[in-house]
Amino acid sequence: MKKKSAIVGIVFWTLVSFLTLFPIYWLFVISVKPAVQLFSTPDIILSDPYWGNYAKVWGDRLLRSYMLNSVIISTGNALLCTILGFLACYALSRFNMSGKESIFFWTITNRMAPPAVFLLPMFLLMTTVYAVGEWSLLDTRIGMILVYCTFNLPFAIWTLRPTVDGIPKELDEAAYVDGASSWKVITEIIFPLCRPGLAVTLILTWVFAWNEYLLAATLTNFNARTLTTGLSEYVTTTGTEWGIMAAISVFTLIPALIVFGLVQKHIVAGLTFGAVKG
Amino acid sequence: MQSKRLGWIFLAPTLVILFFFGVLPFIYVVYVSFHQWNPFAVNPEMVFNGADNFRQIVFDQAFLNSLGVTVLFVVFAVLSELILGYFLAQAFMRDFPGKAIFRTIHTLPLIVAPIIVGSVWKLMTTPSIGIIPHYLDEWFGITMNIGTSATAAFATIVIMDVWHWTPLVTLTLIAALVSLPPDPFEQAQIDGAGKRQIFWHITLPMIAPAVVATVFIRLMDALRTVDEVWMLTGGGPGSATRFVGVHIFKEVFPKTNYGYGSTISVIVLYLTIVVCWLLYVTMLAPRNKKD
Numbered sequence: 227m228k229k230k231s232a233i234v235g236i237v238f239w240t241l242v243s244f245l246t247l248f249p250i251y252w253l254f255v256i257s258v259k260p261a262v263q264l265f266s267t268p269d270i271i272l273s274d275p276y277w278g279n280y281a282k283v284w285g286d287r288l289l290r291s292y293m294l295n296s297v298i299i300s301t302g303n304a305l306l307c308t309i310l311g312f313l314a315c316y317a318l319s320r321f322n323m324s325g326k327e328s329i330f331f332w333t334i335t336n337r338m339a340p341p342a343v344f345l346l347p348m349f350l351l352m353t354t355v356y357a358v359g360e361w362s363l364l365d366t367r368i369g370m371i372l373v374y375c376t377f378n379l380p381f382a383i384w385t386l387r388p389t390v391d392g393i394p395k396e397l398d399e400a401a402y403v404d405g406a407s408s409w410k411v412i413t414e415i416i417f418p419l420c421r422p423g424l425a426v427t428l429i430l431t432w433v434f435a436w437n438e439y440l441l442a443a444t445l446t447n448f449n450a451r452t453l454t455t456g457l458s459e460y461v462t463t464t465g466t467e468w469g470i471m472a473a474i475s476v477f478t479l480i481p482a483l484i485v486f487g488l489v490q491k492h493i494v495a496g497l498t499f500g501a502v503k504g
Numbered sequence: 505m506q507s508k509r510l511g512w513i514f515l516a517p518t519l520v521i522l523f524f525f526g527v528l529p530f531i532y533v534v535y536v537s538f539h540q541w542n543p544f545a546v547n548p549e550m551v552f553n554g555a556d557n558f559r560q561i562v563f564d565q566a567f568l569n570s571l572g573v574t575v576l577f578v579v580f581a582v583l584s585e586l587i588l589g590y591f592l593a594q595a596f597m598r599d600f601p602g603k604a605i606f607r608t609i610h611t612l613p614l615i616v617a618p619i620i621v622g623s624v625w626k627l628m629t630t631p632s633i634g635i636i637p638h639y640l641d642e643w644f645g646i647t648m649n650i651g652t653s654a655t656a657a658f659a660t661i662v663i664m665d666v667w668h669w670t671p672l673v674t675l676t677l678i679a680a681l682v683s684l685p686p687d688p689f690e691q692a693q694i695d696g697a698g699k700r701q702i703f704w705h706i707t708l709p710m711i712a713p714a715v716v717a718t719v720f721i722r723l724m725d726a727l728r729t730v731d732e733v734w735m736l737t738g739g740g741p742g743s744a745t746r747f748v749g750v751h752i753f754k755e756v757f758p759k760t761n762y763g764y765g766s767t768i769s770v771i772v773l774y775l776t777i778v779v780c781w782l783l784y785v786t787m788l789a790p791r792n793k794k795d
Contacts, residue, residue, distance in 0.1 A: 235600030242592070243609045249667065250612060252635065253624045264633060310521070313514040321511025331784060333518070336526035338776045340728050342753040343769040346543065346762065347529035347536075356524075375521045383518070384721075408510060437617035439731050454617050468627060475620040482615035490608055493675055 257472035311382030389423030557767035589673030622735025654744030680714030
């Protein structure tokens with residue numbers, strides 16, 4: 227009986243995995259095809275891979291700097307959002323501030339804005355208001371880190387709130403009685419207990435920032451361009467170079483894959499967006 | 505118990521960042537929504553036209569149509585994701601060899617950038633070069649053309665969204681299922697409750713907050729989707745997949761109708777907030793308070 231259900235499980239999940247993996251596999255297939263073969267009859271089985279697209283992408287110095295920008299921006303943004311989100315959640319959870327529930331809801335409304343229209347005010351603010359002399363926030367890594375906070379910081383707060391709320395208040399009260407400072411309570415008691423939630427927040431905000439396209443395409447020109455915007459540079463007037471686009475896509479997947487693999491086991495424990503654990 | 509000032513200090517950085525990058529642009533958009541403005545024209549002057557844009561929106565068939573399409577999309581996609589995600593989460597609750605690997609594989613779509621998802625699904629479904637129409641035709645004799653058939657384009661986008669976001673739903677539901685206490689289930693079994701009864705009367709009410717939370721975040725993101733849909737169909741054929749996010753994008757960029765685009769954004773944002781707020785106060789907040 228037990229053996230049978232194990233086999234059923236494996237067969238079932240192999241099938242599901244096939245469906246899940248197929249588009250990613252197909253991305254890879256396209257990346258190892260020369261442009262002319264793209265328009266012939268599609269074939270599921272990969273034969274005779276062509277590595278030219280990868281050689282081209284790897285040899286492109288510009289793309290390597292985009293990759294570096296992507297890494298710096300998404301890591302910086304994920305860390306900033308997780309830390310600030312954690313502090314905000316601690317404040318919302320433990321202090322009796324007036325209007326805190328309204329503030330909590332208000333934060334998430336920042337994530338709801340339809341992006342297309344907000345591109346222009348962002349651009350104008352960054353070039354004129356957040357600028358000193360020649361220098362402006364536009365096309366800087368720090369600028370993108372801050373801009374991405376508009377959608378990632380609310381997400382971090384909403385993901386972490388149930389985790390922080392779930393830690394009994396008696397724990398910090400006992401520590402305060404023992405004479406610990408607020409800083410000590412946060413860093414030595416609350417922070418370690420929130421680790422699964424923090425890990426999930428960190429990874430998901432990282433992935434959201436890594437994958438963002440519209441804002442990066444508008445608010446960067448050269449210095450802070452990210453890998454996703456590099457994709458659109460291969461959509462030219464003479465047609466789209468799908469093979470190269472796919473090769474870049476595979477490159478964007480690899481770091482995300484590594485980061486995701488690292489925290490895999492924490493993900494389930496910490497994913498409680500807005501909902502309370504029973 | 506503690507000084508409130510400390511609380512505000514912890515909250516301050518968040519409020520400052522969201523003010524400068526969220527509230528200020530929003531105020532600007534509201535301001536522009538009362539104007540007629542084409543910033544890319546030869547004469548890019550903002551002309552105040554009172555509530556004209558808002559009056560126009562009520563009779564704008566294209567906008568109302570895009571709202572309808574969006575609602576339909578959200579219902580189909582989110583419902584499928586919930587049902588599928590629930591079954592997968594239940595399947596993951598059992599132990600079987602290779603579970604960790606299968607779970608990792610199942611979460612992979614989450615890390616693919618929306619713009620890449622759009623591209624690869626476009627390549628898979630474009631007639632004559634795409635693998636899906638090719639085999640549908642060869643094996644079943646079905647013609648699928650997302651360039652001309654509204655149903656095919658709409659269905660493809662729903663399936664793409666389900667492929668991309670079911671993993672998130674599964675993970676959230678696993679998190680909810682794992683934290684359920686075993687006692688009520690044991691008790692129900694002793695009392696002779698059937699599987700269906702257990703689901704409707706015990707499991708569902710207990711995971712309801714997680715379900716609502718999932719609906720909440722999926723709803724919010726579905727309403728602002730642009731990249732994937734823009735890449736795959738560009739909103740077409742006709743207006744079959746012209747969701748509000750895409751509609752606004754088209755109004756602002758190809759048509760450069762910035763003033764009116766802002767008005768639509770303000771209305772859409774308002775509607776989103778109202779729906780999400782209702783969902784929040786009726787379903788999520790009471791449970792949070794109880795804790």
